[in-house]
Amino acid sequence: MFHWLEKRPFFLGVLMFLFVAFAGIVTILPSFADMARPTVGTKPYTVLELAGRGVYIKDSCNACHSQMIRPFKSETDRYGMYSLSGEYAYDRPFLWGSKRTGPDLLRVGNYRTTDWHENHMLDPVSIVPGSIMPKYPHMFKNLANIDTAWAEAETVRRVFSVPYNEPLIQKDGTYQSVKLASTVEEARADALAEAKLVVADMKTQDVIDAVERGEIPEIVALIAYMNSLK
């Protein structure tokens, strides 16, 4: 049979394709719908948080930090409750990472504060002696990309029916909703209002001044995102 195939490239190619395509179909498709379902209490990101997530991706924080707590005592002691599939339902792309040069960040919002991040991003060694993390002074100057973050939120709302502006049941039985503005102008104003709450806990004068002027430096968005990780 193989001698026959070797002289017939078309059929050889078809058989090869069946061989390689098989595993993907069998492993990925059956659980697809199940895995897309959010857990109770999981909320979509606000525009400011998404902009911060964009900063996280832009500087490839995921090259060194995971967002995946495995179900071992040593991990839950260090980082908190192990990960559940539904917690990632609004993560596009997923940011689990594959290397822990630095600690896991999935629940960093539970145990780090705005000012901790502010100091740490500016000079990691001053907060964690021996740290090998780079300094990120440029995040205090570059502005966060709010327009793109809104475009992303609006896209997933329209295309994937992500439930913005809809009441979502929480773990305590109450309902909360995440607001998404219908225009980019309105979204900028919402993000700025949210940024002001973050900046209230910050002390870098340039950043405070920028937000006063109506601009949002990357660091503010990033911290908003970090604080949302719980």
Place this chain on the structure above:
Amino acid sequence: MDGRTLEYDYTVSKWFLITTVILGIIGLLIGVIIAFQMAYPELNNLFGEYGTFGRLRPLHTNAIIYGFVLSGVFSSWYYIGQRVLKVSLHESPFLQVIAKVHYFTYLLVIALAVVSLLSGVTTSKEYSELEWPIDIFVVIFWVSWGIGIGGLVGMRREKSLYISIWYFMATFLTVAMLYLFNNMSVPTYFVTGAGDWYHSVSMYAGSNDAMVQWWFGHNAVGFVLTVPIIAMIYYFLPKESGQAVYSYKLSLLSFWALIFVYLWAGGHHLIYSTVPDWVQTMGSLFSIVLILPSWGSAINMLLTMKGEWQQLQTNPLIKFMIMASTFYMFSTLEGPIQAIKSVNALAHFTDWIPGHVHDGALGWDGFMIIAAAFHMAPRIFRREIYSRKLMDIQFWMQTVGIVLYFSSMWIAGITQGMMWRAADQYGNLAHSFIDTVIMLHPYFVIRGVGGVLYLVGFLFFAYNFYKTITVGRKVEDHELKNASPMAIV
């Protein structure tokens, strides 16, 4: 053409070969820089935001996988394809044009990748970081390569397809499938009319995204860093040594088993994550099964040298290829061990993983591509290899470099994995995270030194290659039959 020898057209093969050498230097250099950044973090802030580990790491992986390795693969294809199919590109002006479209679109993608990754424009998916506008050019060059393969195969005089052609075909088909599915995304600007025009959002969310990504990620490794490299060794080793491939049946078995089993193993990147347990178990199981076809090919290559082992002493090219096979066996044993659930619990997220990758990339891919370049250069440029001595020095330098790399990363990975889980007598965590980082400093330095050795060896290669194609002695046809001609200096 009867009675005359074919005049092969090596134009595009030559271009890709030179590109291989240049991108190899760039990719390795960035690798050395980021290796030292982990030992000396001040090195992160030398070039503002553009020099941090986060920006450079995707550039390093892309430059090596899709720059160095892929251009080596393409160069070999345009060389091997014509020869084993007994047909020349000269016979089809159409395919000649397509080959040039392939090369220049590829070059454009490399240039765009450098600019976009340095500016932080990335999808964040490992080895699939390029945003959708660049993906379109990737599709163009991949399809032009496919047309090239199909065209040559269609025109062939040799009716039976040689093993190397199977592997090239499998590379083309599989990467096409994986790349398309993993890069499915929605451009946000075209939905909303706001924000950056090149930004997009993944079609899949969370655990699904992870499943698709590692189905892709593992097999991008498989079908770029393994499958076409096997195509190369199946051609270059028998040719250089003058030996017939040891077993046809073993190559058949290894080929079909490899392409079937490989695609299941992606799940081993997701062990103890939130994807279904059975997917993790299948990933683990099939990774172990994968030892068989991997070792099948490698043993087939080693046995091809049966009775001719003295060539290791007389021909450095054979040395490179045998060492490449050996590193292939080594990393295809190490990988399955890391895929065992209990080992993975320790090894995952540690430096043992990059250690494993580099066994394969430096030892198997690097050495095989270097050997291929040294085999092709005398035949494409019709010149003798400039210096055999330099090749020998390069070989040992790079081998020592790889040994330093993987041994330090083994120790680093296992040490850190053990420290993360260590508990004191009351069951509390024994170490803070930063303790486990500080502990790694000496290993990061050793790894960096290993990287420097490999890079310097590669620079020797580049110099030797440059001298070969510019001042090497002109050779006649009869010198090019098997062992490549080389000057004994």
